[in-house]
Amino acid sequence: MDAFALIAAGEDPSERMPDAVAELLELGLVVRDVREGHRLVPLNPRDVLRRRMMIEFGALDDCLSRMRSLPGTVLALEDAFERSQLHAGGRSEFIPDPVVVNARLQDVVGGAQFEILAAQPAGPRTKEHLEAGRGRDTDALERGVTLRTLYRATVRDNPVTAEHARMMANRPDGRSAEFRTLAEPFERAIIVDRRTAFISNTVVPGAHENSAWQITDGAFVAYVVSEFESRWKRADPWFGELRPRTGWPAVDTVSGAQGVRTTKEEREILRELCSGRDQKGAARQLGISLRTFNAKVAKLRELFDAESVPELTFKWALSPDRHVDDSEGGTAAAGEAGLSAA
Known part of the structure; x- marks a missing residue:
C-alpha cells in the first residue's frame, strides 16, 4: 500500500521497495509507460478489480464446464477400455453363448496335433454325453494325440463314467487315454497343444454358467498348463475301476446320493x-x-x-457325505453345454 501511495504521488520506489513494486505490476495496479522512460503509472484500483474479476470468473466458468463434461468423457473412455479388456489383442476372448463355446471347442479339439488336457470338475457325465465324445477322442488318440483327463474323485462311484474310462484307458490297439481323479476342488479347463485354452468365466458378472474364455496368450496358456500339471501330480491314476465301499452305500451323484445326512x-x-x-x-x-x-x-x-x-x-x-460333489454343475445335466469336450 505504501508503494502504491508513493507511485500515485509521482515517485518511483523501485529501488527502495522492489518486491512491493513487482507485486503491484503483477496485479495490474500499476504499469510502466515505455514512452516516458518506463515511468510507473498508477491505475484506478476499482477498474483493475473489475477487469480482474471478469478474468477470474471466465476462468472459473471454463473450469466448471470442463468438470461437467468429465463424467461423460470418462464413462465413454471406460466403456472402450472395458471392451478392449474382454478382447485384449484378440488373445483372450469372452464367449457368452454356450453353443458358440462348444462349436469353438469342437473345432480346436478336432484339430489337436499332439495333446489335449482336460480338467473336468463337474462330476459324472451322462451316458449320452460320453458316447457323443468317444468317437472324437478315439480319432485324436489314433492320430497320436495324448489325451489326459482329470476328474473329481466322485466319478469313481459312477458306473457310466467308469465304463467310459475303462474303454478309453485300456484300448487294445493304439494309444490309450489317461485318467486321474482328485478329491480337492479345481477349476474347469481344456488346453489343446499348449497353445489354446478354454476356461470357465469368472470375470463377467451375470453371464451364463457355461460361458467361457478362449485364451491364446502364450503366458496365460502356460500358466493354465502349470496349474493342470500341479493337480495332475497330486491326483490318483484311474483305469475305470469302481471304488469299493465298506460300511456305507455308494455315493452316486448322478443316480442320487444315499446315506448322506x-x-x-x-x-x-x-x-x-x-x-x-x-x-x-x-x-x-x-x-x-x-x-x-x-x-x-x-x-x-x-x-x-x-x-x-x-x-x-x-x-x-x-462319512459318505465327504464324497458328494457340490461343485458347480456337479449333476448329470452338467457338462452337456459349455466346457465339455473331454
Whole structure:
C-alpha cells in the first residue's frame, strides 16, 4: 500500500521497495509507460478489480464446464477400455453363448496335433454325453494325440463314467487315454497343444454358467498348463475301476446320493473346517457371521455325535457325505453345454 501511495504521488520506489513494486505490476495496479522512460503509472484500483474479476470468473466458468463434461468423457473412455479388456489383442476372448463355446471347442479339439488336457470338475457325465465324445477322442488318440483327463474323485462311484474310462484307458490297439481323479476342488479347463485354452468365466458378472474364455496368450496358456500339471501330480491314476465301499452305500451323484445326512451348506462348512482356517476365517470365507457359523458347527457336532471340532472333521472324513460333489454343475445335466469336450 505504501508503494502504491508513493507511485500515485509521482515517485518511483523501485529501488527502495522492489518486491512491493513487482507485486503491484503483477496485479495490474500499476504499469510502466515505455514512452516516458518506463515511468510507473498508477491505475484506478476499482477498474483493475473489475477487469480482474471478469478474468477470474471466465476462468472459473471454463473450469466448471470442463468438470461437467468429465463424467461423460470418462464413462465413454471406460466403456472402450472395458471392451478392449474382454478382447485384449484378440488373445483372450469372452464367449457368452454356450453353443458358440462348444462349436469353438469342437473345432480346436478336432484339430489337436499332439495333446489335449482336460480338467473336468463337474462330476459324472451322462451316458449320452460320453458316447457323443468317444468317437472324437478315439480319432485324436489314433492320430497320436495324448489325451489326459482329470476328474473329481466322485466319478469313481459312477458306473457310466467308469465304463467310459475303462474303454478309453485300456484300448487294445493304439494309444490309450489317461485318467486321474482328485478329491480337492479345481477349476474347469481344456488346453489343446499348449497353445489354446478354454476356461470357465469368472470375470463377467451375470453371464451364463457355461460361458467361457478362449485364451491364446502364450503366458496365460502356460500358466493354465502349470496349474493342470500341479493337480495332475497330486491326483490318483484311474483305469475305470469302481471304488469299493465298506460300511456305507455308494455315493452316486448322478443316480442320487444315499446315506448322506448333510446339506450343501453344511458340507461347505465342513470343508472349510478341514481347510486349516480358523472359525473366524471360515465364516468370513462363507459370507456368514461367526455366531451363525458356530451355531451351525454345533448342530453338525450333534449330527455326527462329535465332542469336538477335530472329532467332527474326523467323522466327516469317513462319512459318505465327504464324497458328494457340490461343485458347480456337479449333476448329470452338467457338462452337456459349455466346457465339455473331454
